[in-house]
Every structure is written in C-alpha cells, then in structure tokens.
Amino acid sequence: MTPRFDKLGVVIAAIVAYAAFFASFATFRANRIVPGEARSILEALPAAVGPLLLAIVVVAAMIALLKTPLVLRLVASVVALAALAILIGVAGTFLTPAGNTFARISPASGFWLLIFAFTLLLADVLTRLNLSPLARVGVLVVAALAIGLLLVSGQWDSLSILKEYANRADSFWAEGSKHITLALGSLAAAVIVGLPLGILCHRVERLRAGVLNVLNIVQTIPSIALFGLLIAPLGWVATHVPGAAALGIRGIGTAPAFVALFLYSLLPVVANTVVGLAGVPRAANDAARGMGMTDRQRLFGVEFPLAFPVILTGIRIVLVQNIGLATIAALIGGGGFGVFVFQGVGQTAMDLVLLGAVPTVALAFAAAIILDAVIEMTATKRRVETA
Amino acid sequence: MIEIEGITKRYDATTVVDDVSMVIEPRTVCVIVGTSGSGKTTLLRMINRLVEPTAGVIKLDGNDNRSLPGYELRRSIGYAIQGHGLFPHRTVAQNIATVPVLLGWDKDRIKSRVEELMTLYQLDPEAYGPRYPHELSGGQQQRVGVARALAAEPNVLLMDEPFGALDPIIRTKAQEDLLAIQKRFGTTIILVTHDMEEAVHMGDKIAVMDSGKLVQYAKPEEILARPASAFVETLVGASEKPFRLLSLGRVRDAVEKGTAEGEAIPGDASQRDALAELLWSGRPALPVKDEDGKPLGRVTVDGLVKRAARPA
Numbered sequence: 001m002t003p004r005f006d007k008l009g010v011v012i013a014a015i016v017a018y019a020a021f022f023a024s025f026a027t028f029r030a031n032r033i034v035p036g037e038a039r040s041i042l043e044a045l046p047a048a049v050g051p052l053l054l055a056i057v058v059v060a061a062m063i064a065l066l067k068t069p070l071v072l073r074l075v076a077s078v079v080a081l082a083a084l085a086i087l088i089g090v091a092g093t094f095l096t097p098a099g100n101t102f103a104r105i106s107p108a109s110g111f112w113l114l115i116f117a118f119t120l121l122l123a124d125v126l127t128r129l130n131l132s133p134l135a136r137v138g139v140l141v142v143a144a145l146a147i148g149l150l151l152v153s154g155q156w157d158s159l160s161i162l163k164e165y166a167n168r169a170d171s172f173w174a175e176g177s178k179h180i181t182l183a184l185g186s187l188a189a190a191v192i193v194g195l196p197l198g199i200l201c202h203r204v205e206r207l208r209a210g211v212l213n214v215l216n217i218v219q220t221i222p223s224i225a226l227f228g229l230l231i232a233p234l235g236w237v238a239t240h241v242p243g244a245a246a247l248g249i250r251g252i253g254t255a256p257a258f259v260a261l262f263l264y265s266l267l268p269v270v271a272n273t274v275v276g277l278a279g280v281p282r283a284a285n286d287a288a289r290g291m292g293m294t295d296r297q298r299l300f301g302v303e304f305p306l307a308f309p310v311i312l313t314g315i316r317i318v319l320v321q322n323i324g325l326a327t328i329a330a331l332i333g334g335g336g337f338g339v340f341v342f343q344g345v346g347q348t349a350m351d352l353v354l355l356g357a358v359p360t361v362a363l364a365f366a367a368a369i370i371l372d373a374v375i376e377m378t379a380t381k382r383r384v385e386t387a
Numbered sequence: 388m389i390e391i392e393g394i395t396k397r398y399d400a401t402t403v404v405d406d407v408s409m410v411i412e413p414r415t416v417c418v419i420v421g422t423s424g425s426g427k428t429t430l431l432r433m434i435n436r437l438v439e440p441t442a443g444v445i446k447l448d449g450n451d452n453r454s455l456p457g458y459e460l461r462r463s464i465g466y467a468i469q470g471h472g473l474f475p476h477r478t479v480a481q482n483i484a485t486v487p488v489l490l491g492w493d494k495d496r497i498k499s500r501v502e503e504l505m506t507l508y509q510l511d512p513e514a515y516g517p518r519y520p521h522e523l524s525g526g527q528q529q530r531v532g533v534a535r536a537l538a539a540e541p542n543v544l545l546m547d548e549p550f551g552a553l554d555p556i557i558r559t560k561a562q563e564d565l566l567a568i569q570k571r572f573g574t575t576i577i578l579v580t581h582d583m584e585e586a587v588h589m590g591d592k593i594a595v596m597d598s599g600k601l602v603q604y605a606k607p608e609e610i611l612a613r614p615a616s617a618f619v620e621t622l623v624g625a626s627e628k629p630f631r632l633l634s635l636g637r638v639r640d641a642v643e644k645g646t647a648e649g650e651a652i653p654g655d656a657s658q659r660d661a662l663a664e665l666l667w668s669g670r671p672a673l674p675v676k677d678e679d680g681k682p683l684g685r686v687t688v689d690g691l692v693k694r695a696a697r698p699a
Contacts, residue, residue, distance in 0.1 A: 287472030290437055290545075291486050291535070292462030305476045 008124055009064040015117040016061035020054060023110030026091045031102040032160065032349050038108060044091040056083045057114060064121050070128055077122040084114055085150060092158030104160040106351055133373035140369050160351040161358070168340070168355070176359065178254070179336035182329055183322040183363075186258050190265030190318060195311070197266070198273025199299065208274060215267035223260060223328045230256040231332075257334030261325055265318040272314025276307030309379040316371035323364040327356065388413050389434065389543065389575065394443035396429050396599075403429045405599035406443070411592075413448075413542075414573040416566070418590035420583055420622065426599040427579045431545050434577065435464045447543065462489055465544035465574070469551040471532030473520040479505070479531050480516035486539040504534040507568065526557040533565065537572070546578040550585065562589060583622050587611070587631045595619050607635055612698045629695035634659035638675055641694060642684040647672035654683050662691045 024038030025045075042050040060080040063072055092105040126139065156162050165172055201208040221229070235251030237244050249255045280303050288298045330338030337356040344352030389411040396404040404426040411417045421427040432438040434445055436457045445452045452460055473482050480501050487497045502512040508530040520528055529549065536544055549565075550558045566589065569576055580586055586593045587607045594604045595618075603615035611632050614620040623631070638661045639654035651674040652661055665673055665688050675683040 281472070281475070283468060283470045283472035284474050285472075286437075286468060287466065287532075287535075288474070290435065290461060290466035290468065290472075292458045292460070292489055293485075294458045297489070302474055302476075306474075 004067045005065060006067050008120070009066065012117045012121050013061045013065040015113055016057055016064075019110040019113035019117065020057050023113060024108040025110045026088070026095060027106050027108040028095050029104045029106075029160075032104050032164075032351060033347065036104075036106070036108075039091070039095060041110070044095060045087060046090070046094055049087060049090060053083055053087050056080055057118075060118065060121075064117075070125055073121060074125045074129075077118045077125060080118040081115065081122065082146075084111065084118070085147075086155060089150070089155035089158060092156065096158055104163065104351065105158060106160040106354075133376040137370055137373050140366060144366070161354050164340075164349070164351045164355045171339070172355070175335055175337055175339050178334075179323075179326050179338075179360070180363070182254070182257060182261060182326045182334065182336055183319065186261035186265055187315065187318050187322055189258075189262045190269050191315060193262075194266050194269030195273055198270040198311075199277065201270060201274050202277040212267075212271060212274070215270060218263050219267045223264075223325060224331065226260045226263065227252075227256050227328075227332045230259055234259070252332045252334075254329070254334050256332055257326070257329035257336075261322050261329075264325060265322060268314040268317040268321070269311070272311050272317075273307065276310030276314075277303055279310060280306045309375055312371070312375045312378060316368065316375065319367045319371060320364050323360060323367060327360055388446075388448055389577070390444075390446040390449075391430075391434075392444045392446070394430065394433060394445060395441050396426070396433060396438060397441045402599050404433070404440075407596075407599075407601045408443075409594060409601060409604050411575060411577060413575050415591040416569060416576045416578065416589055417592050417594060418586040419577065419579045419594045419596060420581065420586045421596035422581060422622075424598075425596040427596045428547055430596065431547055431577060431579050434543075435461045435466060435545055437461070462486055462539065463541055463543075465536035465539075465541040467533050467536040467544065467546045467549045469548035471520075471528050471549075471552075473528060473532060473535070475520055478517050478519055479510070479523070480512070482520065482531060483535045483538050485535055490539055492539075500538060500540075504538060508534050508564070510534075525553060526561065529553055529557075529561055530564070533561075533568075537568070537574070540572070542575060544574050544576045546576065548580055549578065550580075558585075565589070583624065583627075584631070587635065595622060608632065608698060611635075628697075630659050630662075632698075633657065633662055633691065633695050636694065638686055639677070639683060641686050641690055642675050643687060643690055645672070645685050646682070647674045647685040649673065651676040651682070652686070653678070658686070658691055658694060661686050662688070662695070665691070 020041060025041045025043075026039045027036035028039055029036040041053055044050070045053060057080055060076040063076040068076075088107050088111055095105045096103050126136070131139070150156055151162075157166070197211065201211050218226075231251040234249060234256050238250045239245070241249075284302060284306070285298065288302045293301060326334075326336045327338035327341055329336045330342050337360045340356030341353050342356075344350065344354075344356065391407055391409050391411075394404060394407045395402065407426075407430060419427045419430060429438055433440045434447075434452065436452060447464075455463075473479075474485075477485075483501045483504055484497045487500060492500075501516070505512040505515060510527060510530065515523070515527070520531065523531065529552070533546075533549065536546075550561050553561060562585065565576070568574075578589060580589075587610075590607055592605065593607055593610050595602050595610065595615075597616075597618045603610060603619050610619065611623060611628050614623055634657045636658040637654065638652055638656045638658055641658050641661070642654070647670070649668070649670060652664060654675055654677045661673060665671070665686070671689075672685045672687040674685050677683055
C-alpha cells in the first residue's frame, strides 16, 4: 500500500524539516544589544532533552504529512506545541552561564518556524472539526490559560523577552491598560457617533455619498500625518477652551491619539451600518410600514436586527485595527505597548520590541476570534432548525 | 364601504393616478387590474396612506382616512404584498402576531388568535409556529403573509399581487383559500393584479386602470361583455372571452333535466371545466351531482355553448 499524503501536511513537514535541522533554535548573546550566536536544538538543550524534542517534532511532522485521523493530528499538534513552549524555557536556563545576568537567550527562527508549522496544523484541525462559536472561544481560553500558567510558573523567566519584562513590570501593565483604553475607548466613541450617522446616511440619500467620501479620505491619511494635523487644533482647544486642558486635552499625548483612532474607526462603522441597513429586504420594510409600524418601531424592530451581523463585522474590523494602530500612539506620547516598540527600536534591543509587539498581536488575535464567534452566533440564531 | 373621490397622485410632472373615483361595497372583493405603470399599486397604497395623494379624498365607512395618524390607520387595515415580506428574523408565530402586538393585545388573546389563523391556513401551530420563514415553502410563506395581514381582524384587506410569486397550481389553491376566508370573515378585499384571469376569478367587481386613469369599473360579466375601450378589450383577450365568461358560472346553475352516462361532475365546478370535460371526452352531456353524491341532472354541450355567447 502506498502512503497517502495530506496536502497541507507536505508544507508543514517541509517547514519542520528545515526548522529542526537547518535553522537555529535559540540565540545566545553576551548582552542585550550585541549580535547573537545561533544554537541548534541539540546545542541549546541538555543531552537527553535535545534528541527527545527532535523525536517529538519529527513524529508530529510525520503525522501531519500522512493522511491520519483528526484526533491524532490534534494530539500531535498540541503535544508538539506544548513541548516547544516548555523546552524553550529549558534552553534559556541551560544556555545562560551560571550567575551571569547580562547574557540574553531568545527564541530564534527555527523555534518560531516550528511554532508556526504546528499552529498551522492545529488551526487546520480546528477548522476541520467545525467547532461551534462557543467552542472556539473555549479553545482560546484554554490556550490563554496555558500560556498564563507558563508565564506565572517562571518557566520562561530565563528568556530575554521576560528579562525585559522584569525590568519594566510596572510600566508594562500601565502601558497595557492605556493601550486597551485607547483601542476600546475610541471604538466605543466611534460606535456611539457612527451608528446614528450610518442610520442618518441610510435615511437621507443625499448625505450618504458625501459622508462616506469624507471618511474614506480620512482613512487614507497616514497615521503619523494625522497626528501632526491634530496637534494644532487640539493645542488651540487646550489653550482657549476652559477646562479642556484639565481633561487632558493637549496637542500631543493621549488626546490626539484618541481622536485619530476615533476618526479611523468611523468609516468601517458608518459604512457597515449603511450596507447593513441597505441589505434589509425591501419587502420586509414595506410590510413593516404597511402594517402600521412607526419609523422608530421599524428601525429597532426590523431594520436594526437584520443589519446587526453586518454592523458587528464593522465593529470587529475596527477593534482589530485599533489594537494594532494604538501602537503608533506612543510616537506622540499617547502611551500603549508602542512605547516598548519604539524604545526597543531606539536601543536596537529586539527583545524590547517584542515585549511591545507580542501582547499587541495576541490581543488583536483574541479580539478577532471572540468577535467572529459573536457575529456567527447572532447570524445563526435565526437559522436554527427546530429540533 | 370605501369611497375614493377624485384621487390624484403626481410626482413632479408625472401623473401616476389621475382623478380616480370609485366606491367599493363592504364585504366584496374588488380587483384592480392594469399593466405595469398603470398606477394600480399607487392607488392601493393611497388607501392606507403608504402614499399620500396630491388631491382627492378617501373615506373608510364615511371617515376621511386622514383623520388618524398614518401608522394607526395602517394597523386597522390588513396589508399583504407580493413576495410576502415576512420578517426573516422572527418566527412564523411572531410574524403573524405583528399587528396584535403593535395594538397591545394581551398575550393570551394574541396566542389564541395566532393559533386560530395558523389552523385556518392548515399550518400546525405546534410544528410551524416556532419556525423561521426561510424554513417554509413558497406556498406556506404566502399563507403566513396573508394570515399576518388578517391577524388583527381588519375589515379591509389590501393585497398587492399576493399570488405573483407562486407557481400555477399553488396559486389556484391560494385563490380558493382566500375566497373561502373572505366569505367566512366578511372582509372587504382590494386586490391588485396584472392577470385578468385572476381578476375575473376573484373579483365581485373589477377596476381596470390604464395610464393612471380608471377606464372601467364593473362586474366581471359586464367587463367581458362590454369592454369600455380597446385597451380593456386587449386586456380581456378576444379569444378568451367566452371561456372566461363560462368560468364565472357554476355547473349547478347550468343543470338541465335528464341523465347522462359516465363520470359525474360536481355542481360546484365551473362551467368552463364542464365544457372542457365534455369536449375532451367527446360526450354530448355529463351527469351532475352535489356534494353528497345526489344526482342533480346533466349539463350539455349545447347548453354551455349558449351560455358562452355574449350576454345581451
């Protein structure tokens, strides 16, 4: 019998083969800014552990390569990911010379490629399992708990990114909460303004093209340019409007960042509201009017519920976009995870850049999964078959 | 009674409905026929003020229809449209309950009314009530649309091409159901269609519209016998006239004394069906029986042919 190959498995196996045997697993640096030296899996881990990890990834890659049952693939990907996550910490401890606090150990390209390959396998398995929205959120929570547990256990403390964190623990959480406040606050403001504006655009046809064009133009302004444009008017407001400065409105800082994120958020919210309302079946609208609903009853009873999944899609776009964009706020003193990114760039300390970038990506990823699940639930609620 | 007096609707320079006056008797079916763009739908929508007229008055049982706010007026008038317009996010039961809920009926009254209507329309309330419209067939959706229009027991029901999206077999059934329910509740129905066959079949009176004008308003027999203009003549279809005339009458009204051989035809069948059966089977006469199978007599080809002639 000739073995049958899984299409995606071929790609995964190729990546694993390269990453495990040719790329470096970890990077050793004498201090945080000198160039690093590459270490392979066998060099980076204690004598017995290195071959064990190699065996695990090779077996997992074989399972991915061949047409195997879904459960087996699920186990292979989870075991491989868990082994990688735990052993990168072991490598950190193993490679750090005893008593040396300057040396930095960070995951290298081989590690990231292996993580990527097995995440791909896991994502493929989860897609094929066709999980319900709630189950997907459940998987997300389990993954977050597992990562949280590894962080709290101190398993990764020997890695460079956590050494950077140890030096900045207080400001990390402060900037983190500022980041989330910026992203969620500007989203909330955009929804509060954008929904009524979208409804207005839907009702008043003459307004529609104008408003959407203006918002389109705003969307095309590069973020740094927009911050620049906002400095003058906000500075003017701060000096001339009583109480504005006390509220924290200034030409630079949080205020322009908030306003810029708000402006970027408006287009997706307004546009999706308009598209969602326009997608409401004409006959349903006509029937609603013909049966004696007032405009308000029609809006809240018929148009809005039918447009809701589309509007929610707009909100999802905005949330993910804002979590990413809020990084730029650090440029004008707005705070957020961007602070570490720009400090790191300034000091050529990649670990510090990662300290800002990794939580941002994780947040955006989690937000996308949760909102996708919510969208699917609101859209399918009305399609449930009666059992 | 619905009195339409000198109703006109203009959009800028275009006159869509031009000085239409007519009276619709209570508990009858009035069918408005016309080609597309004849203004028939606009005329219908002015009755419940989905469209406000430029000039003229419409009175419902003597009251000007502008004496109430538009939405309150519309709650008292049934409204069913082509493609049914059911709310996709609400269940069948919720859809039917729309107007009673707007009127603030109490829960028990709504529930029993919904169940009554669903049973009337041969939809099991237990099985179909909790379903969503997309889970129903086209014919079922149409029935729910009409049930919803009748939910608050309106005296008047407006229908805009309600059978337009149905296939011919389901359409005939839906028309029969509607006539039966109209008789049962005594609702005044105003129905818009472009199909003269449907108009002749359904209407106690037919209003023919052309370019915004009411060109003829009369009983079906009258329209068939004496079309008021060349336009009405075309709409009726010259070669169809005798058959449409026959389709208006029941077999029991054409019964002659005597007996005949072969399969009997029910007294409630249309005379047109009887003639078709006679021609097809090559017989000169058919026996007629009533619902209980009691023989009533017979119909003959000669008798029916005389009835198909232009009335004096």
